Amino acid sequence: MALSRAVRKELAGRFGQRAFFDAPMADHTSFRVGGPADALVMPADTPELIDLMRMLEQAGLPWLVLGGGTNLLVRDKGIRGVVISLRQGFSDIATHETRPDSVTVHAGAGARLSALCRYAIEHHLAGMHVVAGIPGTVGGAILMNAGTAQGAIESVLAGIDVLQVPDQTTHLGREALTFAYRKLVWSAEMCGANGYAPLVLGGRFRLQPTRERDLAAEVETLQAMRWQRQPRGLSAGCVFQNPSAEMPAGRLIDQAGFKGFRIGDAQVSELHANFIINRNRASAADILRLMAMIREKIYQTCNVNLQPEIRIVGE
Numbered sequence: 120m121a122l123s124r125a126v127r128k129e130l131a132g133r134f135g136q137r138a139f140f141d142a143p144m145a146d147h148t149s150f151r152v153g154g155p156a157d158a159l160v161m162p163a164d165t166p167e168l169i170d171l172m173r174m175l176e177q178a179g180l181p182w183l184v185l186g187g188g189t190n191l192l193v194r195d196k197g198i199r200g201v202v203i204s205l206r207q208g209f210s211d212i213a214t215h216e217t218r219p220d221s222v223t224v225h226a227g228a229g230a231r232l233s234a235l236c237r238y239a240i241e242h243h244l245a246g247m248h249v250v251a252g253i254p255g256t257v258g259g260a261i262l263m264n265a266g267t268a269q270g271a272i273e274s275v276l277a278g279i280d281v282l283q284v285p286d287q288t289t290h291l292g293r294e295a296l297t298f299a300y301r302k303l304v305w306s307a308e309m310c311g312a313n314g315y316a317p318l319v320l321g322g323r324f325r326l327q328p329t330r331e332r333d334l335a336a337e338v339e340t341l342q343a344m345r346w347q348r349q350p351r352g353l354s355a356g357c358v359f360q361n362p363s364a365e366m367p368a369g370r371l372i373d374q375a376g377f378k379g380f381r382i383g384d385a386q387v388s389e390l391h392a393n394f395i396i397n398r399n400r401a402s403a404a405d406i407l408r409l410m411a412m413i414r415e416k417i418y419q420t421c422n423v424n425l426q427p428e429i430r431i432v433g434e
């Protein structure tokens with residue numbers, strides 16, 4: 120169901136320059152594919168966000184929270200309803216609490232993960248290396264339990280601030296959160312009576328003060344290793360989850376002969392077979408067809424059912 124004229128008018132009235140209509144999602148995703156979202160709204164603060172959520176809930180309109188769009192594949196006809204971006208009003212980073220053996224840093228969901236890593240280095244705080252080099256926002260990283268061979272974001276998280284739809288803000292300590300491989304699992308209790316997944320407003324990160332370690336050099340080394348293995352070009356990172364640590368999806372796809380294979384402008388990377396690269400003008404349909412071919416072949420040859428790591432949204 121597309122947005123009615125009345126809803127568009129109301130959003131334009133409430134959010135002014137921070138509401139965009141028929142916004143091409145290709146402009147907001149690292150894959151650079153995806154049709155238009157009916158509306159893209161950037162609330163400036165929590166009261167504004169609550170206002171928006173009340174309105175959407177009452178009108179029965181669907182929404183999607185957008186982080187940096189680095190793990191999203193938006194289909195070609197785009198997104199019906201409202202895409203919510205927290206990039207403008209929720210990007211503060213500040214020290215929350217200092218103890219002799221740990222420092223807790225708060226970062227808004229819309230802050231760049233790279234900005235949080237930089238803040239940690241500048242303040243001589245160790246721990247963020249587990250996610251160094253991962254693109255996207257703090258909110259997206261928490262939702263995806265983003266990680267590297269060094270660990271995942273769950274290992275440095277002390278808690279998160281959430282908005283339970285439409286208007287309850289709560290802090291959830293780390294002990295209340297359940298993480299799985301590349302995802303945060305919301306409990307039924309957190310989703311409340313209406314069943315909506317909460318929005319992450321920010322996270323608190325427990326880091327270790329250090330004067331001895333050269334954190335910048337450590338991260339630089341990790342980044343250099345990343346660039347050796349990770350293709351440049353338009354992508355959303357690893358397309359499929361690894362079936363297990365011993366059986367990385369990239370190896371299976373490589374062994375099945377897909378490196379370099381392309382459909383239209385969507386190509387399996389020559390460097391890392393679990394990356395699909397948009398060579399220039401790939402459509403979401405090209406990428407989805409390539410993913411379907413890979414899944415079918417791997418199932419037939421290895422009896423393994425690859426699961427997407429990227430989130431596929433829209434119509």
Ligand SMILES: Cc1cc2nc3c(=O)[nH]c(=O)nc-3n(C[C@H](O)[C@H](O)[C@H](O)COP(=O)(O)OP(=O)(O)OC[C@H]3O[C@@H](n4cnc5c(N)ncnc54)[C@H](O)[C@@H]3O)c2cc1C
Pocket residue numbers: 149183184185186187188189190191205228229252253254255256257258259260261262263264265266267301317318319320349354355356357430
């Ligand atoms: C080149 C490249 C390399 C990558 N390398 C890695 C890697 O090493 N490790 C890794 O784990 N990932 C990697 N990724 C994938 C991606 O960067 C991570 O998953 C990242 O954490 C996603 O963050 P984002 O802000 O872009 O989220 P998005 O892609 O915008 O969103 C991801 C999901 O989170 C939801 N979401 C986002 N913000 C919020 C919020 N505030 N509240 C509620 N829901 C929200 C969205 O609705 C969506 O379902 C890579 C991607 C690229 C392009």
